[in-house]
Amino acid sequence: xxxxxxxxxxxxxxxxxxxxxxxxxxxxxxxxxxxxxxxxxxxxxxxxxxxxxxxxxxxxxxxxxxxxxxxxxxxxxxxxxxxxxxxxxxxxxxxxxxxxxxxxxxxxxxxxxxx
Amino acid sequence: xxxxxxxxxxxxxxxxxxxxxxxxxxxxxxxxxxxxxxxxxxxxxxxxxxxxxxxxxxxxxxxxxxxxxxxxxxxxxxxxxxxxxxxxxxxxxxxxxxxxxxxxxx
Numbered sequence: 001x002x003x004x005x006x007x008x009x010x011x012x013x014x015x016x017x018x019x020x021x022x023x024x025x026x027x028x029x030x031x032x033x034x035x036x037x038x039x040x041x042x043x044x045x046x047x048x049x050x051x052x053x054x055x056x057x058x059x060x061x062x063x064x065x066x067x068x069x070x071x072x073x074x075x076x077x078x079x080x081x082x083x084x085x086x087x088x089x090x091x092x093x094x095x096x097x098x099x100x101x102x103x104x105x106x107x108x109x110x111x112x113x114x115x
Numbered sequence: 116x117x118x119x120x121x122x123x124x125x126x127x128x129x130x131x132x133x134x135x136x137x138x139x140x141x142x143x144x145x146x147x148x149x150x151x152x153x154x155x156x157x158x159x160x161x162x163x164x165x166x167x168x169x170x171x172x173x174x175x176x177x178x179x180x181x182x183x184x185x186x187x188x189x190x191x192x193x194x195x196x197x198x199x200x201x202x203x204x205x206x207x208x209x210x211x212x213x214x215x216x217x218x219x220x221x
Contacts, residue, residue, distance in 0.1 A: 033209065035209070042201070042211050042212065042213045042214060043201065043203070043209075043211040044211070045208045045209045045210070045211075048207075048208065048209075055207070056207050056208055058208065059208055089156060091158065093158075099145055099205070099207075100145050100146055100148075100205020100206060100207075100208075100209060101145050101146050101163075101165070101205065102163070103148075103160050103163050104148070104160055104163075105160065106150075106157070106158040106159070106160070108156070108157060109156055
């Protein structure tokens with residue numbers, strides 16, 4: 001079947017605007033993860049969903065960041081009042097089970113540029 | 116000090132050489148993951164392990180839970196192995212190493 005998909009693939013926005021990033025996980029995967037990779041830096045954990053619940057929101061960088069998952073499937077990551085330091089590639093991954101103990105399948109990412 | 120340390124940061128090898136990348140971590144974990152990221156960005160999970168050793172083709176991953184250390188080995192390296200290799204540990208979240216950039220020359 002299809003892998004993890006993300007949309008849009010690229011997003012250019014102006015500072016102060018809100019953006020929504022979407023992730024479609026592999027069908028049947030109960031766990032969904034959001035990560036961020038800033039230019040020249042490593043991967044950073046943002047949030048993890050088990051079903052529709054997010055047991056751990058500690059990775060979200062600020063209260064401008066929020067995420068939700070509905071129907072145990074699609075997830076959206078929303079960044080309000082974007083700042084230039086939000087520019088990064090946002091990656092989504094999914095796995096059958098949660099707790100980081102199953103293989104994760106990564107999407108292609110959304111490249112966000114905040115001007 | 117980062118909770119997940121990888122070495123070396125950069126590695127250049129000749130085709131056919133045996134490659135080792137090391138990962139040490141300082142937190143409790145449920146599992147350790149080795150990821151591969153090719154130029155252009157796509158990330159692929161190579162291994163997930165919580166004990167012992169796993170082998171897939173020319174790639175071998177080992178973990179020593181007591182020493183909090185893992186190694187990724189590539190036998191008979193090939194230019195197509197050129198990529199960034201990332202170690203990550205999972206518990207309630209995921210912590211990532213900075214990555215090892217491997218270049219294999221023909």
